[in-house]
Each structure stands twice: as C-alpha cells, then as structure tokens.
Amino acid sequence: MMSGITDFCQFLFVFCFCFFCLWEEVSHGQLIAAPPDMEFMKPHTPVTK
Numbered sequence: 001m002m003s004g005i006t007d008f009c010q011f012l013f014v015f016c017f018c019f020f021c022l023w024e025e026v027s028h029g030q031l032i033a034a035p036p037d038m039e040f041m042k043p044h045t046p047v048t049k
Helices: 002-028 036-041
Strands: none
Touching: none
C-alpha cells in the first residue's frame, strides 16, 4: 500500500517537473502571447513591458 502511494507521488512530481520545463520552453519560445507569471500570479496588475 505504501509503495503504491510513493510511486504515485514520484510520478506526480516527475509529471509536474516535466510540465514546468515544457511551460518554460513554450514561454521562452514566445508561443504564448503574455508571460504566464504575470498573467496568473498578478492578474490585476497591468503588464508594463
């Protein structure tokens, strides 16, 4: 039972890590119109760039 939970947590960690890396690649490649950190972290703050 415990080994299954640990495997799931490890899989989730790897999945999130890969997703973050892909997100960085896409954002640096400018495939997304606005920077994700500005959009999601501070939605009410106007982006001045």
